[in-house]
Amino acid sequence: MTSEKLLVEAVVSEMFGQNAFIVRLEGRKDGVIVDPGFESDKIIERVQELGLTPAAILNTHGHADHIAGNAAIKERWPDCPLVIGAEDAYKLTDANANLSQGFGFGLISPPADVLVKDGQQYTAAGIVWEVLGTPGHSCGHVVYLWKGGTPWVALVGDVLFRGSVGRSDFADSDPRQLTDSIRGKLYALPEDSEVFPGHGEATTIGDEKRFNPFVPA
Numbered sequence: 001m002t003s004e005k006l007l008v009e010a011v012v013s014e015m016f017g018q019n020a021f022i023v024r025l026e027g028r029k030d031g032v033i034v035d036p037g038f039e040s041d042k043i044i045e046r047v048q049e050l051g052l053t054p055a056a057i058l059n060t061h062g063h064a065d066h067i068a069g070n071a072a073i074k075e076r077w078p079d080c081p082l083v084i085g086a087e088d089a090y091k092l093t094d095a096n097a098n099l100s101q102g103f104g105f106g107l108i109s110p111p112a113d114v115l116v117k118d119g120q121q122y123t124a125a126g127i128v129w130e131v132l133g134t135p136g137h138s139c140g141h142v143v144y145l146w147k148g149g150t151p152w153v154a155l156v157g158d159v160l161f162r163g164s165v166g167r168s169d170f171a172d173s174d175p176r177q178l179t180d181s182i183r184g185k186l187y188a189l190p191e192d193s194e195v196f197p198g199h200g201e202a203t204t205i206g207d208e209k210r211f212n213p214f215v216p217a
Contacts, residue, residue: 001054002148003148003150004025004026004028004148004149005025005149006023006024006025006127006148006149006153007023007024007025007026008021008022008023008148008153008194008196009022009023009046009050010035010156010196011018011042011043011046011097012176013037013038013039013041013042013065013068014062015037015038015065016037016038016065016199017032017199018034018037018038018066018198018199019035019037019196019197019198019199019200020033020034020035020043020069021033021034021035021129021196022043022046022047022050022052023125023141023155023157024050024052024125024127025125025126025127025148026209027107028065028125029051029052029053029124029184030052030053030055030124030126031042031047031050031052031053031054031055031069031125031127032054032055032056032057032058032124032125032127032197033047033054033056033057033058033068033069033073033097033146034057034058034059034060034068034155035058035059035060035066035070035088035090035155035157035198036047036067036068036070036072037065037066037069038065038068038069038101039069039074039205040068040069040072040213041072041073043069043073044072044073044076049186050157053077054073054077055080055084055124055125056080056081056082056114056122056124056125057070057074057080057081057082058083058084058114058122058124058129058144058182059068059082059083059084059085059088059092060085060141060142060144060157060158060198061084061085061088061091061094061137061140061158062084062088062089062090062097062098062109062138062140062155063098063099063138063158064098064099064100064103064107065159065198066109066158066198067091067092067098067107068109069098069108070082070092070109070110071108071109071110074110075080077098081113082109082110082111082112082114083112083113083114083115083116083126083144084112084114084115084116084142085115085116085117085131085133085140085141085142086116086117086137086140087135087139087140088139088140088141088142089111089112089115089140091138091168092109092110092112092203093108093109093132093141094113095107095108096109096113099170099204108151108193116131116142117133117142118131118132118133118142119131119133122144127146128146129144129145129146130146130147131143131144131146131183132144132145132154132185132186133185134157134159134181134182134185134186135154135174135177135181136159136166136168136173136174136175136177136178136180136181136182136186137151137157137158137159137166137167137168137170137173137178137180138158138170138172138173138174139163139172139173139174141157141158141159142157143156143157143159143185143186143191145189149215150192151190151192151193151194151204152190152192152194153193153194153196154186154188154193154194154195154196154205155196156186156187156195156196156197157197158166158195158197158198158199158209159181159182159186159199159213160182160197160203160212161197161198161199161200161203161207162195162197162200162201162203162207163203163208163211163212163213164200164212164214165178165179165182165212165214165215166178166198172204173211177203179215182215183215183217186208187205187208187215187217189205190205190207191204191205191209192204192205193205195208213214
């Protein structure tokens with residue numbers, strides 16, 4: 001089986017230090033945008049510099065800092081489908097649920113085009129993503145896992161960070177679910193799997209199993 005190379009590039013929104021990702025297979029001119037945040041102009045500019053056509057917008061969950069750029073990306077590329085976990089889809093169009101109302105700006109996103117659930121696959125730009133349901137930070141949080149080459153790549157949103165974990169004190173959060181998602185879904189991956197979180201630096205499953213003080217393996 002031929003191993004492909006997945007290229008992952010972060011575009012950081014300074015307001016919340018949130019990572020949006022531009023992801024593509026080496027040699028292709030299409031890709032996906034994951035969790036576009038507040039500085040959508042930076043994302044659009046970088047996509048254009050790379051000469052890419054977005055094939056999908058993937059949201060790991062529906063909190064404002066991860067969906068703020070959805071509208072601008074959809075305006076620029078109207079045919080680009082918006083993908084999110086089924087149980088978090090309502091947050092896209094509910095400013096209270098996506099937490100933006102609490103910050104005083106009442107942000108909403110276009111509604112989802114595609115709803116995904118645990119165990120499904122979603123393919124865009126030649127990239128086959130396995131969807132892992134990972135509730136805890138939010139009720140419908142999902143992780144997008146690529147297993148097309150070595151190492152595997154996981155876009156984990158706000159579930160697992162380098163040396164830390166996502167918050168679990170929101171209305172639809174659950175700290176036990178968060179721990180179960182990390183141990184049951186993420187720590188079950190190969191230790192060399194690359195982890196790209198919604199905030200902070202990339203890490204690996206092996207490093208988090210050994211060194212993360214919040215969820216010991």
